[in-house]
Amino acid sequence: xxxxxxxxxxxxxxxxxxxxxxxxxxxxxxxxxxxxxxxxxxxxxxxxx
Ligand SMILES: [Zn+2]
Numbered sequence: 001x002x003x004x005x006x007x008x009x010x011x012x013x014x015x016x017x018x019x020x021x022x023x024x025x026x027x028x029x030x031x032x033x034x035x036x037x038x039x040x041x042x043x044x045x046x047x048x049x
Contacts, residue, residue: 007044009035
């Protein structure tokens, strides 16, 4: 099983990236990604579609 996720900027709440991964129990991913809206790297968290 695969699931599709969005990576949402924790500062502006913009959904900047879409990703997919194997469905696994639990752990929420938090990644530093470049946000075009904030124009800097910010923590992004997973959000389900
Ligand atoms: Zn942002």
